Amino acid sequence: MISFHQVRKSIGDVEIIKGLDLHIREGELFVLIGPSGCGKTTTLKMINRLIEPDSGKIEINGEDISRINPVELRRNIGYVIQQIALFPHMTVGQNVALVPRLKKMDAARCEKRVDELLDMVGLDPRVYKNRYPAELSGGQQQRVGVIRAMAADPPIILMDEPFSALDPISREQLQDDFLHLQKHIRKTIVFVTHDMDEAIKLADRICILKDGEIVQLDTPERLLQCPVDEFVANFIGAKRLRRAQEKLASGSAFSGTAGKKTVTIPRWSISASERGGKHG
Amino acid sequence: MDDFLQFLTERQDQILTLLWEHGCISFLAVAAGFLTAVPLGILLTRTKKINRFLIGAVNILQTIPSLALLGFMIPLLGIGAVPAVAALFLYSLMPLLSNTYTGIREVDPALIEAARGMGMTSMQILWKVELPLALSVIMGGFRTATIYTISWATLAALIGGGGLGYLVFTGLAVANENMLIAGALATAMLAAIADFGLRKLQTACTPKGLRSKRAN
Numbered sequence A: 001m002i003s004f005h006q007v008r009k010s011i012g013d014v015e016i017i018k019g020l021d022l023h024i025r026e027g028e029l030f031v032l033i034g035p036s037g038c039g040k041t042t043t044l045k046m047i048n049r050l051i052e053p054d055s056g057k058i059e060i061n062g063e064d065i066s067r068i069n070p071v072e073l074r075r076n077i078g079y080v081i082q083q084i085a086l087f088p089h090m091t092v093g094q095n096v097a098l099v100p101r102l103k104k105m106d107a108a109r110c111e112k113r114v115d116e117l118l119d120m121v122g123l124d125p126r127v128y129k130n131r132y133p134a135e136l137s138g139g140q141q142q143r144v145g146v147i148r149a150m151a152a153d154p155p156i157i158l159m160d161e162p163f164s165a166l167d168p169i170s171r172e173q174l175q176d177d178f179l180h181l182q183k184h185i186r187k188t189i190v191f192v193t194h195d196m197d198e199a200i201k202l203a204d205r206i207c208i209l210k211d212g213e214i215v216q217l218d219t220p221e222r223l224l225q226c227p228v229d230e231f232v233a234n235f236i237g238a239k240r241l242r243r244a245q246e247k248l249a250s251g252s253a254f255s256g257t258a259g260k261k262t263v264t265i266p267r268w269s270i271s272a273s274e275r276g277g278k279h280g
Numbered sequence B: 001m002d003d004f005l006q007f008l009t010e011r012q013d014q015i016l017t018l019l020w021e022h023g024c025i026s027f028l029a030v031a032a033g034f035l036t037a038v039p040l041g042i043l044l045t046r047t048k049k050i051n052r053f054l055i056g057a058v059n060i061l062q063t064i065p066s067l068a069l070l071g072f073m074i075p076l077l078g079i080g081a082v083p084a085v086a087a088l089f090l091y092s093l094m095p096l097l098s099n100t101y102t103g104i105r106e107v108d109p110a111l112i113e114a115a116r117g118m119g120m121t122s123m124q125i126l127w128k129v130e131l132p133l134a135l136s137v138i139m140g141g142f143r144t145a146t147i148y149t150i151s152w153a154t155l156a157a158l159i160g161g162g163g164l165g166y167l168v169f170t171g172l173a174v175a176n177e178n179m180l181i182a183g184a185l186a187t188a189m190l191a192a193i194a195d196f197g198l199r200k201l202q203t204a205c206t207p208k209g210l211r212s213k214r215a216n
Helices: A040-047 A070-075 A092-096 A098-102 A107-120 A138-150 A168-185 A196-202 A220-225 A230-236 A238-249 A267-274 B002-010 B012-046 B048-063 B066-077 B081-105 B109-117 B122-159 B165-173 B177-205
Strands: A002-011 A014-024 A029-033 A055-060 A077-081 A156-160 A188-193 A205-210 A213-218
Touching (some): A002 A040, A014 A040, A014 A213, A029 A196, A040 A156, A070 A077, A077 A138, A077 B109, A092 A098, A092 A107, A092 A138, A098 A107, A107 A138, A138 A156, A138 A168, A168 A196, A188 A196, A196 A220, A213 A220, A213 A230, A220 A230, A220 A238, A230 A238, B002 B012, B002 B177, B012 B081, B012 B122, B012 B165, B012 B177, B066 B081, B066 B122, B081 B122, B122 B165, B122 B177, B165 B177
Parallel strands (some): A029 A188, A029 A205, A156 A188
Antiparallel strands (some): A002 A014, A002 A055
16 A cells, blocks of 8 residues: 655755665554654655655555645545644634545535544534634544544545643543544554554554664564564563563463464563563 | 813814824825735745845834934935825834734644645645734734834824824924824824724634634
8 A cells, every 4th residue: 555665864964764665554554653763753754745755765556656746645645643733713623624625525515524523533513513623622632633634535544643642541542432443444544653552552563663764563462472672672661571471371362363372572571671671 | 271172173174184194194004014014924934045134124124213214205205195104114014024924933833734734735824724823913913013103104294294293293393282282192092093993803803713812
């Protein structure tokens, strides 16, 4: 669906992305994670051309995106950011209808679509459609942020730390609801986060980046079972690794694929736990 | 006091004519300033290189003493209402330009990025996001510019531009206190009324979703 071929990007003298090769499959929830400055947001923003790569090629369904008009491209890719960024001078309904209106969808259909989407995330259209963003809680605002990105039914949605500005309770709730939503809509979602718990909870596959390079790209289960090196083990955190191990040992394996395979956790990850471990 | 009231009734027609002239001079200057400074201010937010230079230049204009500026206008445009309007126009630029520039620059960058990421063109971002959000700040500049212009417009009388300044300066010259006070009061009242009206307009221009948060 989305492929990166030897993509490089520098800002000034610093190379932020060092020859990235990546393939994101259709309908998967793909999480980019890594320490700050690892290039995860840059990678994301190259997909909708908010940032242009210096070299290499990015393709969506085999089409080189540098040949697509950026405005056209962006209208077909949903975009959710950490700051939520609902337009404060527009009502909730107007915010959600924005991209469909830009794409010249007629008013009546827009209206219907807005109601449908608000219902989908549990906000009664009769109550919320004509409110202004300032009248909503943070969690409600980001629900609107998410459905705004879905409004024109784009096949791809980019999410840049969408839940990290929320309080833990609304974050948890939104993650659950979002996961539930994704089960139905099956969009291709590229999701940036720095929160390992969030990544493990949501991802179909997790891509750990460090200094502009992929360190490991795997399913959450595989990542927890065999981190490729000490960096990944540290990044995942000893506690999570141990929890994963215990879960396997007690037979309550992760969702199917892990089965009852015996898993060896490399010694350095244990030593990391004794040092207290580091959490992403 | 009786003297003053008597003066007012005797000169009623003249005072009203001068008030009208004063209003016209001020309005023309500010309207021209608005039509020039707002597009210029928008342009400045797009081109980062010249903005410091231009805002500096307009700032310098502002520091020229108003009498001197009027004096400069005489060899250029002669005397009368035209040079007066031209000078006042130059003065009105600064508050309008800086408020337009600041108003647009202060729009949350996250909103601009979201708008770009959603596929709005730069024109759509300007009209649908930046201008609506900056409008109340721009109107604030319009209000400031109008009030300044109304008070400075008294000086127009010095170069034969008419307006309430005629009463002020003639009153000074012939030591007629009533005349002086009548001119000054009328100017102040005109400014106060303009301020009141424009404050209402500014509130009307503040987007609904922001009204509870922004009071100025």
